[in-house]
Structures are given as structure tokens and as C-alpha cells.
Amino acid sequence: MSLKLKSGFTFDYDNLFGEGKVTKADIEAFSDKLKEAHKAMNVMRETGYIKGHLSKDGQPEKVWFSQCPYIQEGTLNSPESMKRLQELRESVRNRIDVVVSLGIGGSYLGNKVLFDVQCGEFWNSKSVEERDGYPKFYFSGNNIDPRRTKDLIDNINSSAAITKSHYKRTYKVMLIVISKSGGTLDTMSNFMVIYDALKKNPDIEVEIVAVTDPNTEKPTLLKQMAMDHNWPQFSVPDGVGGRFTVFTDVGLSTAACIGFDIDEFLHGARDMDEACKNENVWENPAMLNAALKYIASEKYGRNIEVMMPYGDYYESLSMWYIQLLAESLGKQFNKEGKEVCYGRTPVVALGTRDMHSQTQQHQEGRLDKVVQFIRIENWDNDLVIPNVFPEAKKLADISGVTMGDALEVARQSNADALASNKRFNALFSLPKMNAYYLGQLLYMLAMSVAYEGEFADVDAFDQPGVEAYKRIMGPKLQELKASKQAK
Known part of the structure; x- marks a missing residue:
């Protein structure tokens, strides 16, 4: 049956x-x-x-995930938002060498599905021509893992050195930071570590894209940072929980960077x-x-x-x-x-x-x-x-x-x-x-x-x-920081 x-x-x-x-x-x-x-x-x-x-x-709070499939004015995926995703696609293609998507939970898992279906395991080993001009693509921010984070930094630094030696140009990296608030520990700790390390390399140019709460009246931490630094922005919309956001800018920003067919x-x-x-x-x-x-x-x-x-x-x-x-x-x-x-x-x-x-x-x-x-x-x-x-x-x-x-x-x-x-x-x-x-x-x-x-x-x-563990984790981190400063 x-x-x-x-x-x-x-x-x-x-x-x-x-x-x-x-x-x-x-x-x-x-x-x-x-x-x-x-x-x-x-x-x-x-x-x-x-x-x-x-x-x-x-x-x-309203629930709007069922609105996401429809591209029309006044909805989460409007013609204007589709245009901006197309502009992101055109911006990275044949220009950016590597994109690092930083997110956790719904800001990672749905994006990884899109990447695996479109790109597969060996995407980053392919030539630019084989990738049809789209950049290499890595994920981070989905765990607070010092070894993997250092390995990612070392990998990017190594690629930058090769690019400088062979092509006499700087290596262009885009960091896409996905967090509704900008206070997500896992994501933001990786972001700060990676950004700081790459900025210190003179052979690397770093660009940042923020995917965050679009509210400008009471901007969240990441929203305020994006406005202060003039970073391009995409939305983590209200009314769509993280596990549903693969159908919004959260997932579609990844789709744009790898040539995934958003319309289909x-x-x-x-x-x-x-x-x-x-x-x-x-x-x-x-x-x-x-x-x-x-x-x-x-x-x-x-x-x-x-x-x-x-x-x-x-x-x-x-x-x-x-x-x-x-x-x-x-x-x-x-x-x-x-x-x-x-x-x-x-x-x-x-x-x-x-x-x-x-x-x-x-x-x-x-x-x-x-x-x-x-x-x-x-x-x-x-x-x-x-x-x-x-x-x-x-x-x-x-x-x-x-x-x-x-x-x-x-x-x-x-x-x-x-x-x-x-x-x-x-x-x-x-x-x-x-x-x-x-x-x-x-x-x-x-x-x-x-x-x-x-x-x-x-x-x-x-x-x-x-939310329960988050309420416990915040004070614990403050205690840890205070104890280290006291030593």
C-alpha cells in the first residue's frame, strides 16, 4: 500500500x-x-x-514556516529576497576562494543536507572549473572543538600560501555567520577564533556575511555588529524555528554559494x-x-x-x-x-x-x-x-x-x-x-x-x-573566566 x-x-x-x-x-x-x-x-x-x-x-508568536515555499511580496521568501540571494551567488562565483558557514542546530544541519546533495564529499578537492566557479565550502561553529578549528585555519592558511606562490594574489575568504542573536556560544567562539587568525595573515582577504535577526529597532548583538561594520545581511526570520529554516535565508544562503537550485x-x-x-x-x-x-x-x-x-x-x-x-x-x-x-x-x-x-x-x-x-x-x-x-x-x-x-x-x-x-x-x-x-x-x-x-x-x-542548559551554561562560563583571570 x-x-x-x-x-x-x-x-x-x-x-x-x-x-x-x-x-x-x-x-x-x-x-x-x-x-x-x-x-x-x-x-x-x-x-x-x-x-x-x-x-x-x-x-x-506566529508560526510561518508553511509560508516559505511561496515566493511572493509580503512573505518570507519575496522576489526581493530571491534577488539578494542571486546577488550573493554572483558575488561568490569566480571571485571568492572559500566560504566558511558558521552555525549550529538548524543553522547547520539543513545547510549540510543541501551541501551533501549538491556537492558531495570531494567538492573541495575539485578544480574551480569542476566546481563551475563556485568556491570551496566548509562548515564550522557547530561544535566548540579546538582541534578541528585549528585544522580548518591551517588548511585555509596553506591554500592561501599556494595561491600567493602560484597566482601572485591574495586568497579570498567569506565567513557566513548564522545566529539569530549573535550570542550563540558554539558559533560565535569559532567565528572569533577563525576571523582573528585569518585577519593576521597578510595573504588573506576576509569578508563577512551576517545571517541574523532583521529587527533594526532593537537590534541583536550580531545585527548591531553587522550594521556597525557594514556587513551584508540576510535574515533569520521570526516565526520560523531553526529546524525549519532550511527553506529561508539560513539554508538558502548556503544554496546560493554552491550552485544549488533554489527555485526548484x-x-x-x-x-x-x-x-x-x-x-x-x-x-x-x-x-x-x-x-x-x-x-x-x-x-x-x-x-x-x-x-x-x-x-x-x-x-x-x-x-x-x-x-x-x-x-x-x-x-x-x-x-x-x-x-x-x-x-x-x-x-x-x-x-x-x-x-x-x-x-x-x-x-x-x-x-x-x-x-x-x-x-x-x-x-x-x-x-x-x-x-x-x-x-x-x-x-x-x-x-x-x-x-x-x-x-x-x-x-x-x-x-x-x-x-x-x-x-x-x-x-x-x-x-x-x-x-x-x-x-x-x-x-x-x-x-x-x-x-x-x-x-x-x-x-x-x-x-x-x-533553553534550560543555556541558562546554566552562561554563569558557568563567567565563573570560569573569573577564575582564570584571578590566577
Whole structure:
């Protein structure tokens, strides 16, 4: 059983629905909740209002992520904002040698998905011509790691020395700093260390782009710095939590710097949003996905979701989803203030790699998981496994098929084995991986957690648990600084 959109995007839920799984009767008994949740999504689209949602400051706050796919005046992604992203694209191409994107959480994870899909692992080893004029691209600011930060600085300094020696010019570096407030410890500590080190190198020119809160009346720290230093600016918009910002300037600034097709990405999200406006659960991918997994969790105890894409460059997609699910649905209290401690635990996995590690637990461990597969039906430049050792029968037996076909046989075998032992699993199938289908997939997952927040009566758009450690960490850092100054 599956739901297939006109685009070819498919949600196959055969191993999640039916006898011994989530049943039709379960869905029918859930009909009132489905109607209420769907109505809430329509209200959110039209007004930004979500019942019970407050900002981290405890003030009413609109939710605007569902606006992001639409490029029009008065919305977050306006024709003017698209023009500015195009100007950024033209500015870096054939001019900037390397871009370093500094961000954490939603300011990193979605960007890394876009990079992996567009560029792959060996982007920075390619020539400028092979990169079509786009710069090398690195990430930082997603951890406070002194070794990696120094390695990045050393790498850039080394490239600058080569450029000076071979081409007799300075090396041009752009630092894109992504923080709504400018006070994000992980991001800003890396930024200051990297900026200071590179500015001391006479062979390097450093430019800074700030992606931050656009409010000019009460500017945040990074906003004020950007205004004081005349840095180009892009927006971390109000009403779009970090885990949803891949569809805003936060993610699209990375897209602009690597040649990723922004228009097609938003087109895919837009088409998915249209599909998710369908009030029929069997024709609405996000509502059906959320309902099946909510019921699987609450009625059948399957409260762990293993996100398992098949393909090396899609592990970052799974990591992005981890934040989306964990921050959106892992809540101690419901909207009425009752303690519920709700949430499905997300787990990163990768096929086929983790068939040789986690699958033993998936197959025979506790009956508490749904394994969610992602497959790509048609691979660009698929490779045939050659019969180079015909005398080795076991190797000869796997020759003559493409690597993509072999990957799908492995995934299907995993799914069949799990299903044979009462292990819930499902599949998102993309005709191919490109900007359009990635937009469809990410948007569907984002809308799914919005639906599930309504089912569970929790606020899917706040993150109070994240604020708890921040309140503790600030004073601890002050104490540490004071103790070092006293020595």
C-alpha cells in the first residue's frame, strides 16, 4: 500500500499498516483528531496562529514556516529576497576562494543536507572549473572543538600560501555567520577564533556575511555588529524555528554559494504543501505519515523512529530529521500545562552501513521501533559491478548489476526481514535526488511534525528544554573566566 503523488514521490506504508500493524480501524477511530489537526494546519497557513504556541520569552508568536515555499511580496521568501540571494551567488562565483558557514542546530544541519546533495564529499578537492566557479565550502561553529578549528585555519592558511606562490594574489575568504542573536556560544567562539587568525595573515582577504535577526529597532548583538561594520545581511526570520529554516535565508544562503537550485527546491516544497492541503488522510502524505507513526507509538509502543536513508550523502538528511523530531515533539508538558513527557526518540542510521551494525537490534531487539527508509529510484551515473574475478564465484554472482540496483536489493531485503518479524517499517521513495524532490521530502517531514504536535497536544514549535542548559551554561562560563583571570 502506498500514496504516490503526481511527481512520483511515494510513501509506501505497507509494512506499517494492516493486520498486526496499525489498522484501518485505528485510523477510523482517530478521525476526529485528524479533522481537528487538519483544520489547525489550515489556520496556521492562513494566519500563522497555532494554539498554545509561545516564544521562548513566553510571548504569543506566529508560526510561518508553511509560508516559505511561496515566493511572493509580503512573505518570507519575496522576489526581493530571491534577488539578494542571486546577488550573493554572483558575488561568490569566480571571485571568492572559500566560504566558511558558521552555525549550529538548524543553522547547520539543513545547510549540510543541501551541501551533501549538491556537492558531495570531494567538492573541495575539485578544480574551480569542476566546481563551475563556485568556491570551496566548509562548515564550522557547530561544535566548540579546538582541534578541528585549528585544522580548518591551517588548511585555509596553506591554500592561501599556494595561491600567493602560484597566482601572485591574495586568497579570498567569506565567513557566513548564522545566529539569530549573535550570542550563540558554539558559533560565535569559532567565528572569533577563525576571523582573528585569518585577519593576521597578510595573504588573506576576509569578508563577512551576517545571517541574523532583521529587527533594526532593537537590534541583536550580531545585527548591531553587522550594521556597525557594514556587513551584508540576510535574515533569520521570526516565526520560523531553526529546524525549519532550511527553506529561508539560513539554508538558502548556503544554496546560493554552491550552485544549488533554489527555485526548484522551493517548487518541490510548494507542490508538497499543495498535496498536504488535502483533507483526506489517504491522500495527504504528511497527515498520513504523522497519523501512522503517532498511533504506532501510542497504541503499539513503537516510540523510536530509525531514519535510514540508503546512500552515503544522505546521512546528513537523517541528522537534520533527528533535530526536527526531537525538538518539535520531545516535550515535558502539553499545551494545557499537564506533564506528559511526550516524544518519539529519533535514531540516525544509514543503509547499507548500519545493516552491519544496528540491524541486529532492529530485527531482534525490543518491539519499540519504526524503521523509516529513504530510497532513490534512479541514480545519476550509476555504476555496473564488473566481473573482474570470474574465478571467484561469490564475486561473479554479484556482477552485472548496477550499484544502485544492488543497494535497493539490500534495502528491500532489510525491509522484508523486519516485516517478517513484526517490525514496523515504511519507505519514502524519490524518483531521483535533486533539488525538487529534496524540497518535497524535507517539507513533508516538517509538516508531519506539525500534524503530530496537534495529535499529541504539544507545542511542536518551541524548545524550552534547549533553553534550560543555556541558562546554566552562561554563569558557568563567567565563573570560569573569573577564575582564570584571578590566577
